[in-house]
Protein backbone atom coordinates (compact mmCIF):
# COMPACT_ATOMS: atom_id res chain seq x y z
CA UNK A 1 0.00 0.00 0.00
CA UNK A 2 1.68 3.12 -1.25
CA UNK A 3 -0.08 6.26 -0.06
CA UNK A 4 0.71 9.89 -0.84
CA UNK A 5 0.15 12.27 2.04
CA UNK A 6 0.24 16.00 2.75
CA UNK A 7 -2.12 18.85 3.39
CA UNK A 8 -3.04 22.44 3.94
CA UNK A 9 -4.24 24.06 7.12
CA UNK A 10 -5.53 27.57 7.59
CA UNK A 11 -8.45 29.02 9.50
CA UNK A 12 -9.33 32.24 7.71
CA UNK A 13 -11.05 35.01 9.60
CA UNK A 14 -12.31 37.17 6.74
CA UNK A 15 -13.03 40.00 9.21
CA UNK A 16 -9.31 40.25 10.00
CA UNK A 17 -7.84 42.95 7.75
CA UNK A 18 -4.36 41.32 7.73
CA UNK A 19 -4.03 39.29 4.52
CA UNK A 20 -2.46 35.84 4.53
CA UNK A 21 0.24 35.76 1.89
CA UNK A 22 2.56 33.03 0.68
CA UNK A 23 5.43 35.04 2.11
CA UNK A 24 3.81 35.10 5.57
CA UNK A 25 3.26 31.34 5.44
CA UNK A 26 6.91 30.75 4.53
CA UNK A 27 8.10 33.18 7.23
CA UNK A 28 5.72 32.64 10.18
CA UNK A 29 4.03 29.37 9.35
CA UNK A 30 5.09 25.96 8.10
CA UNK A 31 6.07 25.27 4.52
CA UNK A 32 7.20 21.66 4.30
CA UNK A 33 8.25 19.80 1.17
CA UNK A 34 8.86 16.04 0.81
CA UNK A 35 10.28 14.11 3.79
CA UNK A 36 10.06 17.22 6.04
CA UNK A 37 6.26 16.82 6.06
CA UNK A 38 6.50 13.67 8.17
CA UNK A 39 9.76 14.48 9.98
CA UNK A 40 8.18 17.60 11.45
CA UNK A 41 5.09 15.78 12.74
CA UNK A 42 6.42 12.37 13.76
CA UNK A 43 6.03 11.78 17.49
CA UNK A 44 3.52 14.67 17.91
CA UNK A 45 -0.17 14.42 18.82
CA UNK A 46 -1.16 15.96 15.47
CA UNK A 47 -3.12 14.51 12.55
CA UNK A 48 0.07 13.81 10.61
CA UNK A 49 1.64 12.32 13.74
CA UNK A 50 -1.33 9.92 13.76
CA UNK A 51 -0.89 9.22 10.04
CA UNK A 52 2.77 8.30 10.56
CA UNK A 53 2.22 5.91 13.49
CA UNK A 54 -0.91 4.22 12.13
CA UNK A 55 0.60 3.75 8.67
CA UNK A 56 3.55 1.90 10.18
CA UNK A 57 1.11 -0.29 12.12
CA UNK A 58 -0.96 -1.33 9.11
CA UNK A 59 2.02 -1.73 6.76
CA UNK A 60 1.23 1.34 4.67
CA UNK A 61 4.10 3.16 2.98
CA UNK A 62 3.54 6.92 3.26
CA UNK A 63 5.01 9.18 0.60
CA UNK A 64 5.13 12.73 2.05
CA UNK A 65 4.47 15.45 -0.55
CA UNK A 66 3.68 18.94 0.73
CA UNK A 67 2.20 20.62 3.79
CA UNK A 68 1.60 24.29 4.49
CA UNK A 69 -0.01 25.99 7.46
CA UNK A 70 -0.16 29.33 9.16
CA UNK A 71 -1.33 29.72 12.74
CA UNK A 72 -2.87 31.35 14.52
CA UNK A 73 -5.64 32.25 12.16
CA UNK A 74 -5.30 35.40 10.02
CA UNK A 75 -7.19 37.25 7.28
CA UNK A 76 -8.22 36.39 3.72
CA UNK A 77 -5.67 34.24 1.86
CA UNK A 78 -4.14 35.35 -1.39
CA UNK A 79 -5.39 33.27 -4.31
CA UNK A 80 -1.75 32.47 -5.11
CA UNK A 81 -1.44 30.54 -1.82
CA UNK A 82 -4.17 28.13 -2.91
CA UNK A 83 -2.98 27.68 -6.49
CA UNK A 84 0.62 27.21 -5.32
CA UNK A 85 -0.38 24.70 -2.63
CA UNK A 86 -2.54 22.81 -5.11
CA UNK A 87 0.29 22.62 -7.64
CA UNK A 88 2.79 21.35 -5.08
CA UNK A 89 0.37 18.74 -3.78
CA UNK A 90 -0.64 17.53 -7.21
CA UNK A 91 2.99 17.44 -8.33
CA UNK A 92 4.05 15.37 -5.30
CA UNK A 93 1.05 13.05 -5.47
CA UNK A 94 1.43 12.44 -9.20
CA UNK A 95 5.14 11.66 -8.84
CA UNK A 96 4.37 9.19 -6.02
CA UNK A 97 2.09 7.09 -8.28
CA UNK A 98 0.12 6.13 -5.16
CA UNK A 99 -2.50 3.47 -4.47
CA UNK A 100 -4.30 5.98 -2.24
CA UNK A 101 -4.18 9.57 -0.96
CA UNK A 102 -4.39 10.71 2.65
CA UNK A 103 -4.82 14.44 3.23
CA UNK A 104 -5.07 16.67 6.24
CA UNK A 105 -7.12 19.71 5.21
CA UNK A 106 -8.19 22.01 8.03
CA UNK A 107 -11.28 23.08 6.12
CA UNK A 108 -11.77 26.70 7.23
CA UNK A 109 -9.61 28.40 4.63
CA UNK A 110 -11.02 31.19 2.46
CA UNK A 111 -9.12 32.83 -0.38
CA UNK A 112 -9.53 35.74 -2.70
CA UNK A 113 -11.97 34.42 -5.31
CA UNK A 114 -11.90 30.85 -3.93
CA UNK A 115 -14.41 30.54 -1.10
CA UNK A 116 -13.71 26.82 -0.48
CA UNK A 117 -9.98 26.25 -1.12
CA UNK A 118 -10.06 22.67 0.20
CA UNK A 119 -12.70 21.74 -2.38
CA UNK A 120 -10.45 23.35 -5.01
CA UNK A 121 -7.49 21.24 -3.83
CA UNK A 122 -9.59 18.07 -3.67
CA UNK A 123 -10.94 18.59 -7.20
CA UNK A 124 -7.40 18.97 -8.55
CA UNK A 125 -6.10 15.92 -6.67
CA UNK A 126 -9.06 13.86 -7.86
CA UNK A 127 -8.40 14.88 -11.41
CA UNK A 128 -4.74 13.94 -11.05
CA UNK A 129 -5.26 10.47 -9.55
CA UNK A 130 -8.49 9.48 -11.30
CA UNK A 131 -11.63 7.89 -9.85
CA UNK A 132 -10.09 4.57 -8.82
CA UNK A 133 -7.57 5.90 -6.33
CA UNK A 134 -9.24 6.45 -2.94
CA UNK A 135 -8.83 9.84 -1.25
CA UNK A 136 -9.33 10.11 2.51
CA UNK A 137 -9.48 13.51 4.22
CA UNK A 138 -9.11 14.40 7.89
CA UNK A 139 -10.42 17.89 8.73
CA UNK A 140 -10.68 20.21 11.75
CA UNK A 141 -14.01 20.54 13.61
CA UNK A 142 -14.14 24.20 12.56
CA UNK A 143 -14.24 23.41 8.84
CA UNK A 144 -16.65 25.21 6.50
CA UNK A 145 -17.36 22.32 4.18
CA UNK A 146 -18.94 22.75 0.76
CA UNK A 147 -20.93 20.06 -1.10
CA UNK A 148 -17.99 19.45 -3.50
CA UNK A 149 -16.00 17.72 -0.75
CA UNK A 150 -18.29 14.70 -0.92
CA UNK A 151 -17.89 14.53 -4.71
CA UNK A 152 -14.11 14.27 -4.59
CA UNK A 153 -13.31 12.45 -1.33
CA UNK A 154 -14.08 8.79 -0.62
CA UNK A 155 -14.07 9.19 3.15
CA UNK A 156 -14.10 12.31 5.34
CA UNK A 157 -13.11 12.19 9.01
CA UNK A 158 -13.46 15.16 11.39
CA UNK A 159 -12.27 15.91 14.90
CA UNK A 160 -14.80 14.92 17.54
CA UNK A 161 -13.64 17.27 20.27
CA UNK A 162 -13.57 21.00 21.06
CA UNK A 163 -11.19 21.92 22.60
CA UNK A 164 -9.40 19.64 20.12
CA UNK A 165 -7.78 16.72 21.89
CA UNK A 166 -8.20 14.00 19.25
CA UNK A 167 -6.15 15.15 16.24
CA UNK A 168 -3.88 12.12 16.52
CA UNK A 169 -6.77 9.66 16.94
CA UNK A 170 -8.62 11.03 13.91
CA UNK A 171 -5.41 10.74 11.89
CA UNK A 172 -5.32 7.08 12.92
CA UNK A 173 -8.99 6.67 11.88
CA UNK A 174 -8.19 8.11 8.45
CA UNK A 175 -5.35 5.62 7.92
CA UNK A 176 -7.49 2.67 9.02
CA UNK A 177 -10.37 3.53 6.69
CA UNK A 178 -7.95 3.96 3.79
CA UNK A 179 -6.14 0.69 4.59
CA UNK A 180 -9.42 -1.24 4.68
CA UNK A 181 -10.43 0.38 1.39
CA UNK A 182 -7.14 -0.53 -0.29
CA UNK A 183 -7.45 -4.13 0.95
CA UNK A 184 -10.89 -4.25 -0.66
CA UNK A 185 -12.68 -4.82 2.65
CA UNK A 186 -14.89 -1.71 2.36
CA UNK A 187 -16.15 0.65 -0.36
CA UNK A 188 -16.61 4.00 1.37
CA UNK A 189 -19.22 6.50 0.23
CA UNK A 190 -19.80 9.98 1.72
CA UNK A 191 -22.92 12.09 2.12
CA UNK A 192 -23.17 15.49 3.75
CA UNK A 193 -25.88 17.92 4.79
CA UNK A 194 -25.69 21.55 5.79
CA UNK A 195 -28.29 22.73 8.29
CA UNK A 196 -28.88 26.50 8.15
CA UNK A 197 -27.00 27.16 11.39
CA UNK A 198 -23.97 29.42 11.87
CA UNK A 199 -21.84 29.22 15.00
CA UNK A 200 -19.10 31.54 16.08
CA UNK A 201 -16.46 30.55 18.66
CA UNK A 202 -17.35 29.98 22.33
CA UNK A 203 -20.38 27.73 22.29
CA UNK A 204 -18.73 25.19 20.00
CA UNK A 205 -17.15 23.72 23.09
CA UNK A 206 -18.29 20.21 23.89
CA UNK A 207 -16.09 19.51 26.88
CA UNK A 208 -17.96 17.91 29.71
CA UNK A 209 -16.59 20.77 31.84
CA UNK A 210 -17.64 21.06 35.49
CA UNK A 211 -17.88 24.87 35.40
CA UNK A 212 -20.06 25.00 32.29
CA UNK A 213 -23.60 25.91 33.29
CA UNK A 214 -25.29 24.38 30.27
CA UNK A 215 -23.89 21.89 27.81
CA UNK A 216 -23.84 23.53 24.40
CA UNK A 217 -25.73 21.87 21.51
CA UNK A 218 -22.44 20.69 19.98
CA UNK A 219 -22.08 18.31 22.89
CA UNK A 220 -25.40 16.60 22.10
CA UNK A 221 -24.86 16.65 18.34
CA UNK A 222 -21.53 14.88 18.71
CA UNK A 223 -22.95 12.42 21.24
CA UNK A 224 -25.63 11.43 18.69
CA UNK A 225 -23.06 11.28 15.86
CA UNK A 226 -20.94 8.90 17.92
CA UNK A 227 -23.95 6.64 18.55
CA UNK A 228 -24.76 6.56 14.85
CA UNK A 229 -21.14 5.77 14.01
CA UNK A 230 -21.38 2.49 15.94
CA UNK A 231 -24.11 1.15 13.62
CA UNK A 232 -23.21 -1.71 11.27
CA UNK A 233 -22.05 -0.49 7.87
CA UNK A 234 -21.05 2.94 9.15
CA UNK A 235 -17.37 3.91 8.83
CA UNK A 236 -17.46 7.44 10.21
CA UNK A 237 -19.93 10.11 11.33
CA UNK A 238 -18.62 13.63 11.83
CA UNK A 239 -20.10 16.99 12.78
CA UNK A 240 -18.27 20.09 11.56
CA UNK A 241 -19.19 23.05 13.74
CA UNK A 242 -17.98 25.37 11.00
CA UNK A 243 -16.17 28.66 11.33
CA UNK A 244 -18.59 31.57 11.52
CA UNK A 245 -15.73 34.07 11.35
CA UNK A 246 -15.46 33.53 7.61
CA UNK A 247 -17.95 35.30 5.37
CA UNK A 248 -18.24 32.60 2.70
CA UNK A 249 -21.27 30.70 1.34
CA UNK A 250 -19.97 27.44 2.91
CA UNK A 251 -19.73 28.87 6.45
CA UNK A 252 -21.69 27.11 9.15
CA UNK A 253 -22.31 23.56 10.23
CA UNK A 254 -21.94 20.41 8.16
CA UNK A 255 -22.99 16.85 8.99
CA UNK A 256 -20.98 14.09 7.32
CA UNK A 257 -21.37 10.33 7.16
CA UNK A 258 -19.13 7.78 5.46
CA UNK A 259 -20.69 4.33 5.05
CA UNK A 260 -19.62 1.07 3.46
CA UNK A 261 -21.26 1.29 0.04
CA UNK A 262 -24.61 2.50 1.40
CA UNK A 263 -25.39 6.07 0.29
CA UNK A 264 -28.99 5.87 1.54
CA UNK A 265 -27.81 5.03 5.07
CA UNK A 266 -25.28 7.90 4.95
CA UNK A 267 -28.03 10.26 3.79
CA UNK A 268 -30.41 9.20 6.58
CA UNK A 269 -27.70 9.84 9.16
CA UNK A 270 -26.78 13.33 7.96
CA UNK A 271 -30.44 14.30 7.58
CA UNK A 272 -31.16 13.23 11.15
CA UNK A 273 -28.18 15.17 12.50
CA UNK A 274 -29.03 18.27 10.45
CA UNK A 275 -32.58 18.23 11.80
CA UNK A 276 -31.22 17.87 15.35
CA UNK A 277 -28.91 20.88 14.80
CA UNK A 278 -31.91 22.97 13.75
CA UNK A 279 -33.87 21.83 16.80
CA UNK A 280 -31.02 22.76 19.14
CA UNK A 281 -30.13 26.02 17.38
CA UNK A 282 -31.31 28.41 20.10
CA UNK A 283 -28.66 26.98 22.39
CA UNK A 284 -26.07 28.88 20.35
CA UNK A 285 -27.49 32.28 21.40
CA UNK A 286 -24.23 33.50 22.92
CA UNK A 287 -25.59 36.79 24.27
CA UNK A 288 -27.20 34.74 27.05
CA UNK A 289 -23.93 33.76 28.68
CA UNK A 290 -21.44 36.60 28.25
CA UNK A 291 -20.62 39.44 30.63
CA UNK A 292 -19.50 42.96 29.65
CA UNK A 293 -15.78 43.67 30.29
CA UNK A 294 -16.41 46.16 33.17
CA UNK A 295 -18.80 43.82 35.00
CA UNK A 296 -16.50 40.86 34.37
CA UNK A 297 -13.46 42.61 35.88
CA UNK A 298 -15.48 43.93 38.85
CA UNK A 299 -16.72 40.39 39.50
CA UNK A 300 -13.21 38.95 39.09
CA UNK A 301 -11.62 41.30 41.65
CA UNK A 302 -14.37 40.83 44.23
CA UNK A 303 -15.26 37.14 44.12
CA UNK A 304 -13.87 34.88 46.85
CA UNK A 305 -13.96 32.10 44.25
CA UNK A 306 -10.61 32.65 42.57
CA UNK A 307 -8.47 31.89 40.51
CA UNK A 308 -10.72 33.51 37.92
CA UNK A 309 -10.29 32.97 34.18
CA UNK A 310 -11.56 35.78 31.96
CA UNK A 311 -12.11 34.35 28.49
CA UNK A 312 -11.58 37.27 26.11
CA UNK A 313 -14.17 36.21 23.53
CA UNK A 314 -13.77 39.13 21.12
CA UNK A 315 -10.01 38.81 21.14
CA UNK A 316 -9.59 35.08 20.53
CA UNK A 317 -6.32 34.77 18.65
CA UNK A 318 -7.01 31.12 17.83
CA UNK A 319 -10.05 32.34 15.90
CA UNK A 320 -8.35 35.12 13.97
CA UNK A 321 -8.03 38.10 16.29
CA UNK A 322 -4.68 39.87 15.96
CA UNK A 323 -4.33 39.64 19.75
CA UNK A 324 -4.09 43.28 20.71
CA UNK A 325 -7.61 43.92 22.04
CA UNK A 326 -7.61 46.27 25.02
CA UNK A 327 -11.15 45.99 26.44
CA UNK A 328 -10.07 43.94 29.46
CA UNK A 329 -6.72 45.72 29.81
CA UNK A 330 -8.53 49.07 30.10
CA UNK A 331 -10.78 47.68 32.86
CA UNK A 332 -7.81 46.27 34.78
CA UNK A 333 -6.28 49.75 34.67
CA UNK A 334 -9.59 51.30 35.85
CA UNK A 335 -9.66 49.10 38.97
CA UNK A 336 -6.00 49.92 39.78
CA UNK A 337 -4.00 47.02 38.27
CA UNK A 338 -5.13 44.03 40.38
CA UNK A 339 -3.34 40.67 40.70
CA UNK A 340 -3.77 39.63 37.07
CA UNK A 341 -1.92 38.40 33.99
CA UNK A 342 -2.67 38.84 30.30
CA UNK A 343 -1.05 38.81 26.87
CA UNK A 344 -1.02 41.68 24.38
CA UNK A 345 0.53 41.24 20.93
CA UNK A 346 2.26 44.54 20.22
CA UNK A 347 5.57 44.35 18.37
CA UNK A 348 6.43 47.98 18.98
CA UNK A 349 5.85 47.66 22.73
CA UNK A 350 7.79 44.39 22.97
CA UNK A 351 10.76 45.98 21.25
CA UNK A 352 10.54 49.06 23.51
CA UNK A 353 10.60 46.79 26.59
CA UNK A 354 13.77 45.16 25.26
CA UNK A 355 15.20 48.66 24.89
CA UNK A 356 14.38 49.47 28.52
CA UNK A 357 16.04 46.27 29.80
CA UNK A 358 15.12 44.13 32.83
CA UNK A 359 14.19 46.37 35.76
CA UNK A 360 13.91 49.36 33.46
CA UNK A 361 10.93 51.72 33.35
CA UNK A 362 8.28 51.18 30.67
CA UNK A 363 5.76 53.74 29.58
CA UNK A 364 3.76 53.47 26.39
CA UNK A 365 0.28 53.20 24.91
CA UNK A 366 -0.09 49.48 24.13
CA UNK A 367 -2.50 47.36 22.08
CA UNK A 368 -5.44 48.51 19.94
CA UNK A 369 -3.29 49.12 16.89
CA UNK A 370 -4.02 46.24 14.52
CA UNK A 371 -7.79 46.07 14.11
CA UNK A 372 -10.26 48.94 14.57
CA UNK A 373 -12.80 47.14 16.78
CA UNK A 374 -10.15 46.01 19.28
CA UNK A 375 -10.37 49.14 21.46
CA UNK A 376 -7.98 52.08 21.77
CA UNK A 377 -4.35 51.78 22.85
CA UNK A 378 -4.04 51.92 26.66
CA UNK A 379 -1.35 54.00 28.32
CA UNK A 380 0.55 51.82 30.79
CA UNK A 381 3.39 52.63 33.15
CA UNK A 382 5.41 49.95 34.86
CA UNK A 383 8.69 48.07 35.03
CA UNK A 384 10.16 45.39 32.81
CA UNK A 385 10.26 42.18 34.80
CA UNK A 386 11.50 39.72 32.20
CA UNK A 387 12.75 39.61 28.63
CA UNK A 388 12.56 36.61 26.31
CA UNK A 389 13.31 35.62 22.73
CA UNK A 390 9.77 34.25 22.60
CA UNK A 391 10.82 30.74 21.57
CA UNK A 392 8.35 28.69 23.58
CA UNK A 393 6.59 25.36 23.45
CA UNK A 394 2.87 24.98 22.81
CA UNK A 395 2.40 22.22 25.39
CA UNK A 396 -1.14 21.40 24.25
CA UNK A 397 0.00 20.25 20.80
CA UNK A 398 3.68 19.68 21.66
CA UNK A 399 4.85 22.11 18.95
CA UNK A 400 7.40 24.94 19.05
CA UNK A 401 6.04 28.50 18.82
CA UNK A 402 7.92 31.67 17.89
CA UNK A 403 6.39 34.74 19.53
CA UNK A 404 9.25 37.01 18.54
CA UNK A 405 10.83 39.33 21.06
CA UNK A 406 8.74 39.21 24.21
CA UNK A 407 8.67 40.85 27.61
CA UNK A 408 6.75 40.87 30.88
CA UNK A 409 5.88 44.36 32.11
CA UNK A 410 4.55 44.68 35.65
CA UNK A 411 2.03 47.47 36.36
CA UNK A 412 0.87 47.45 39.98
CA UNK A 413 0.02 43.77 40.51
CA UNK A 414 -0.75 43.09 36.84
CA UNK A 415 1.71 41.24 34.60
CA UNK A 416 1.39 42.15 30.93
CA UNK A 417 3.12 39.77 28.51
CA UNK A 418 4.05 41.73 25.41
CA UNK A 419 4.88 39.71 22.30
CA UNK A 420 5.75 40.53 18.71
CA UNK A 421 3.44 37.81 17.38
CA UNK A 422 0.09 36.70 18.77
CA UNK A 423 -0.68 33.38 20.44
CA UNK A 424 -3.78 31.89 22.03
CA UNK A 425 -3.16 30.95 25.66
CA UNK A 426 -5.10 27.70 25.81
CA UNK A 427 -2.51 26.08 28.07
CA UNK A 428 -1.25 27.42 31.43
CA UNK A 429 2.24 26.75 30.04
CA UNK A 430 1.97 29.90 27.92
CA UNK A 431 2.04 31.89 31.18
CA UNK A 432 4.48 29.61 33.01
CA UNK A 433 7.11 30.00 30.32
CA UNK A 434 7.05 33.72 31.19
CA UNK A 435 7.40 33.08 34.93
CA UNK A 436 3.69 33.47 35.72
CA UNK A 437 1.76 30.75 37.56
CA UNK A 438 -2.00 31.01 36.80
CA UNK A 439 -2.72 28.94 39.91
CA UNK A 440 -1.37 31.77 42.06
CA UNK A 441 -2.91 34.65 40.13
CA UNK A 442 -6.32 36.01 41.12
CA UNK A 443 -7.15 36.75 37.47
CA UNK A 444 -5.78 35.16 34.32
CA UNK A 445 -7.04 36.55 31.02
CA UNK A 446 -6.95 34.13 28.10
CA UNK A 447 -7.28 35.19 24.46
CA UNK A 448 -9.23 32.01 23.85
CA UNK A 449 -12.92 31.25 23.36
CA UNK A 450 -13.02 27.73 24.69
CA UNK A 451 -9.86 25.78 23.84
CA UNK A 452 -8.43 26.80 27.22
CA UNK A 453 -11.10 24.81 29.07
CA UNK A 454 -9.45 21.47 28.46
CA UNK A 455 -6.04 22.27 29.96
CA UNK A 456 -7.01 24.91 32.54
CA UNK A 457 -10.24 23.44 33.78
CA UNK A 458 -10.59 19.76 32.98
CA UNK A 459 -6.95 18.67 33.33
CA UNK A 460 -5.46 21.08 35.87
CA UNK A 461 -8.55 22.31 37.78
CA UNK A 462 -7.07 25.80 38.06
CA UNK A 463 -10.07 28.18 37.92
CA UNK A 464 -12.85 28.31 40.47
CA UNK A 465 -14.64 30.85 38.27
CA UNK A 466 -14.70 31.25 34.49
CA UNK A 467 -16.30 34.35 32.96
CA UNK A 468 -17.00 34.60 29.23
CA UNK A 469 -16.22 38.24 28.50
CA UNK A 470 -18.31 40.04 25.87
CA UNK A 471 -15.37 42.04 24.55
CA UNK A 472 -15.54 43.79 21.17
CA UNK A 473 -13.32 42.48 18.39
CA UNK A 474 -13.72 40.31 15.34
CA UNK A 475 -14.07 37.01 17.21
CA UNK A 476 -17.01 38.12 19.34
CA UNK A 477 -19.33 35.08 19.19
CA UNK A 478 -22.49 37.08 18.47
CA UNK A 479 -22.83 36.72 14.69
CA UNK A 480 -25.65 39.29 14.64
CA UNK A 481 -23.10 42.06 15.23
CA UNK A 482 -21.27 41.37 11.96
CA UNK A 483 -22.00 42.28 8.36
CA UNK A 484 -22.04 39.16 6.19
CA UNK A 485 -22.21 39.63 2.43
CA UNK A 486 -21.40 36.21 0.98
CA UNK A 487 -22.98 33.82 3.45
CA UNK A 488 -25.88 31.64 2.24
CA UNK A 489 -29.18 32.90 3.69
CA UNK A 490 -31.40 32.36 5.50
CA UNK A 491 -29.22 31.08 8.30
CA UNK A 492 -29.70 31.07 12.07
CA UNK A 493 -29.00 33.24 14.09
CA UNK A 494 -28.93 36.00 11.44
CA UNK A 495 -32.38 34.92 10.28
CA UNK A 496 -35.23 33.28 12.11
CA UNK A 497 -35.64 29.72 10.89
CA UNK A 498 -38.89 27.80 11.07
CA UNK A 499 -38.39 24.10 11.60
CA UNK A 500 -40.39 23.04 8.51
CA UNK A 501 -38.54 25.51 6.32
CA UNK A 502 -35.24 24.37 7.80
CA UNK A 503 -35.94 20.76 6.86
CA UNK A 504 -36.51 21.84 3.26
CA UNK A 505 -33.26 23.81 3.26
CA UNK A 506 -31.36 20.82 4.60
CA UNK A 507 -32.73 18.69 1.80
CA UNK A 508 -31.77 21.39 -0.69
CA UNK A 509 -28.12 21.28 0.32
CA UNK A 510 -27.66 17.54 -0.13
CA UNK A 511 -24.49 16.70 -1.98
Ligand SMILES: [Zn+2]
Nearest residue numbers: 140141142164
Ligand atom coordinates in the same frame (compact mmCIF):
# COMPACT_ATOMS: atom_id res chain seq x y z
ZN1 LIG B 1 -10.42 24.05 15.16
